Amino acid sequence: MITEILPDRCNSCNACVVVCPDHVLDMAKDGQLPVIARPDQCQTCFLCELYCSEDAIYVAVDVPRSELKNDPLGNIRRDYGWDGHEEDPLKNFWQLGGLLREGVMISSARHALQQSDDKESEKKI
Amino acid sequence: MNEIIADVLVVGGGMAAGWAAISAAKTGARVVLADKGFMGTSGVTAPAGPNHWWVPPEAELRKAAVERRLESAFGLADPVWMERIIDITWQSIPEIAPWYPFSGDGKGGTFRAGLRGPEYLRALRQYATKLGVTILDQHPVLELLARQDGSIGGVAGYDRLNDRPWNARTGAVILATGGCAFRSGLLGSHNNTGDGYLMGVEAGAELSGMEFCISYSISPLWLSTRTLPYTGARYFNAEGQLLSIPGWDKPRDYLCKLADAFRAGPVYADLHEAPAGLPAVVREIQPATVAAFERRGLDMFQDRFEVKLFGEGTIRGIGGLRIVNDVCATSVPGLFAAGDAATREHIAGATSGGGAQNAAWALSSGVLSGTGAAHEAKKRRKTLDRSEKLKPLGGAGLRPSGAVKAVDRKAAIQTAQKETLDLDKALWRNETGLKSSASLLDKAWSEIRTSLHGEKLETVSARETAAMVATARWCNASALVRKESRGMHVREDYPQQNPDYQSRIITGGLDRITPYLEKLRTTEAVS
Numbered sequence: 151m152i153t154e155i156l157p158d159r160c161n162s163c164n165a166c167v168v169v170c171p172d173h174v175l176d177m178a179k180d181g182q183l184p185v186i187a188r189p190d191q192c193q194t195c196f197l198c199e200l201y202c203s204e205d206a207i208y209v210a211v212d213v214p215r216s217e218l219k220n221d222p223l224g225n226i227r228r229d230y231g232w233d234g235h236e237e238d239p240l241k242n243f244w245q246l247g248g249l250l251r252e253g254v255m256i257s258s259a260r261h262a263l264q265q266s267d268d269k270e271s272e273k274k275i
Numbered sequence: 276m277n278e279i280i281a282d283v284l285v286v287g288g289g290m291a292a293g294w295a296a297i298s299a300a301k302t303g304a305r306v307v308l309a310d311k312g313f314m315g316t317s318g319v320t321a322p323a324g325p326n327h328w329w330v331p332p333e334a335e336l337r338k339a340a341v342e343r344r345l346e347s348a349f350g351l352a353d354p355v356w357m358e359r360i361i362d363i364t365w366q367s368i369p370e371i372a373p374w375y376p377f378s379g380d381g382k383g384g385t386f387r388a389g390l391r392g393p394e395y396l397r398a399l400r401q402y403a404t405k406l407g408v409t410i411l412d413q414h415p416v417l418e419l420l421a422r423q424d425g426s427i428g429g430v431a432g433y434d435r436l437n438d439r440p441w442n443a444r445t446g447a448v449i450l451a452t453g454g455c456a457f458r459s460g461l462l463g464s465h466n467n468t469g470d471g472y473l474m475g476v477e478a479g480a481e482l483s484g485m486e487f488c489i490s491y492s493i494s495p496l497w498l499s500t501r502t503l504p505y506t507g508a509r510y511f512n513a514e515g516q517l518l519s520i521p522g523w524d525k526p527r528d529y530l531c532k533l534a535d536a537f538r539a540g541p542v543y544a545d546l547h548e549a550p551a552g553l554p555a556v557v558r559e560i561q562p563a564t565v566a567a568f569e570r571r572g573l574d575m576f577q578d579r580f581e582v583k584l585f586g587e588g589t590i591r592g593i594g595g596l597r598i599v600n601d602v603c604a605t606s607v608p609g610l611f612a613a614g615d616a617a618t619r620e621h622i623a624g625a626t627s628g629g630g631a632q633n634a635a636w637a638l639s640s641g642v643l644s645g646t647g648a649a650h651e652a653k654k655r656r657k658t659l660d661r662s663e664k665l666k667p668l669g670g671a672g673l674r675p676s677g678a679v680k681a682v683d684r685k686a687a688i689q690t691a692q693k694e695t696l697d698l699d700k701a702l703w704r705n706e707t708g709l710k711s712s713a714s715l716l717d718k719a720w721s722e723i724r725t726s727l728h729g730e731k732l733e734t735v736s737a738r739e740t741a742a743m744v745a746t747a748r749w750c751n752a753s754a755l756v757r758k759e760s761r762g763m764h765v766r767e768d769y770p771q772q773n774p775d776y777q778s779r780i781i782t783g784g785l786d787r788i789t790p791y792l793e794k795l796r797t798t799e800a801v802s
């Protein structure tokens with residue numbers, strides 16, 4: 151859920167207000183901060199952070215930022231490569247399908263093994 | 276009130292809406308796209324990274340791809356549609372190259388089959404803008420407007436940021452409002468409340484395949500994420516015992532076994548046996564999935580975490596607005612449907628088109644509806660600016676049939692959720708259960724229809740509530756009529772697939788729901 155708009159970073163551009171898919175925020179007025187008006191509508195998609203060029207908004211996942219060992223502020227924009235640090239932000243994206251299928255094979259192999267183990271123990275009984 | 280004039284108005288801001296707007300604009304039509312949220316972040320496409328059905332144009336490969344999917348469609352799909360969808364997808368994706376950062380495929384080529392959500396929608400937005408499409412963000416559409424002859428001639432909505440109503444007079448309207456997951460918390464689905472189904476049915480359109488809405492995705496209990504990391508997950512019960520859960524290649528068994536486990540108590544997972552290559556790249560492929568753990572102070576590959584199945588309703592289910600021709604028109608003149616808002620039976624039949632078909636459908640039905648709507652609008656162009664009085668078609672939530680009274684919206688939404696998504700009800704349907712759901716849902720509907728009314732911004736949530744309850748009723752009523760088991764629809768009381776039902780269930784109606792089996796209706800008409 152969006153929990154923080156950092157006053158020392160926010161430039162009141164209202165980008166987060168416009169891009170929030172779920173209308174959580176109200177416009178900043180007269181150089182103030184945007185208002186987290188409807189937090190219950192936040193679906194924790196982190197996409198406001200992606201569009202915040204100042205890393206001034208934070209979406210928490212139940213735990214306040216201050217309680218985390220490493221401060222994740224700005225991670226979303228960096229991990230997506232939208233901060234410009236990465237020239238080829240999608241260089242590994244092609245691996246998606248292969249990894250997905252590999253995971254499926256792992257779990258179905260495990261299940262087959264579990265079933266044959268079950269049969270073995272049934273026999274012993 | 277400011278009235279917008281357009282040839283084609285696209286409702287929605289996901290990939291189907293984007294492709295629809297682009298294809299309509301290519302014909303020279305004046306196109307306006309109105310999204311409830313922001314075209315770029317809203318809908319299920321945005322936070323995801325859809326892989327498309329991607330088959331090179333070689334006759335053998337395409338034939339094999341179609342045959343493989345026909346086998347899993349349980350007799351309800353159409354090979355001609357499949358070929359068309361594959362081809363449009365193959366031709367369209369390369370068009371966004373000026374705006375999308377395509378990268379390598381690991382074999383020296385370019386990877387085009389899968390696209391990361393935020394970049395995909397950003398590219399569609401830029402492409403559409405370049406073609407002259409006007410994009411209205413934060414402009415939820417509330418209802419359709421009809422001309423004297425019953426055809427669709429506009430929409431009315433609410434401008435959320437300026438807190439005022441708006442409307443548009445248009446030659447044609449495309450509903451690309453996504454599916455409906457009944458606010459289950461499924462990633463990206465908050466806006467997808469079935470508004471398009473409700474607006475369509477109010478205008479006289481029909482729905483098809485609504486019984487095929489049994490689809491779930493596993494995620495950490497506290498947040499729905501993309502599911503890539505969990506395909507190899509191990510599951511445990513509260514005592515820490517390893518559970519025996521089938522792999523994803525057996526979707527029904529996997530779901531049923533998990534449902535059994537949830538009935539017994541909380542279920543946990545770990546990723547100790549995830550593919551070895553995953554940790555190094557997951558942050559790039561799905562940054563938000565990593566954040567779901569990191570921001571909770573967890574190590575996703577080490578810690579054990581509680582999980583939940585998030586209902587996907589008609590998003591990765593199949594049902595939606597019935598389309599009546601090959602440009603995705605509904606049965607109402609001037610009204611078209613695309614993406615998850617339209618039925619996907621043509622290509623996926625009775626199974627979810629998971630893993631590739633869904634995105635290809637959203638793309639191609641978008642493209643097709645765009646050309647269809649632009650063509651339709653051309654016919655209307657001369658009369659468009661005339662001040663013909665348009666009739667607003669919205670009912671529930673906007674124009675209550677009785678005296679306005681406070682309605683417990685939360686309770687109504689909970690009823691819709693429970694009766695459609697509850698695992699026991701959904702995975703093992705039977706007449707008694709479906710009838711009891713029907714009566715609860717009817718009651719919720721009748722209260723909404725009679726008394727619910729929202730003022731100003733509240734009209735949006737009033738309509739969403741009405742649409743979710745209406746959608747639940749169509750899903751449930753269709754499931755009652757399909758007295759057999761087919762694909763994702765399983766009836767305890769009719770466990771076999773029955774050839775008499777190898778046909779679509781069409782439904783519609785508001786106060787009285789009217790589901791019927793498509794084939795039988797035709798026979799009746801003939802005899």
Ligand SMILES: Cc1cc2nc3c(=O)[nH]c(=O)nc-3n(C[C@H](O)[C@H](O)[C@H](O)COP(=O)(O)OP(=O)(O)OC[C@H]3O[C@@H](n4cnc5c(N)ncnc54)[C@H](O)[C@@H]3O)c2cc1C
Nearest residue numbers: 288289290291311318319320326416453614615631633634
């Ligand atoms: C987690 C997840 C992963 C997936 N992965 C894949 C995959 O790998 N491959 C695949 O083929 N498919 C996948 N799918 C399915 C695929 O993402 C969808 O089929 C596709 O994105 C649907 O696009 P859409 O444009 O129809 O809907 P959406 O992207 O959901 O867009 C719907 C839009 O309608 C708008 N809207 C709703 N109501 C209104 C209103 N009243 N007025 C104005 N606008 C409105 C919303 O704001 C939203 O912008 C996945 C789905 C999920 C949930």
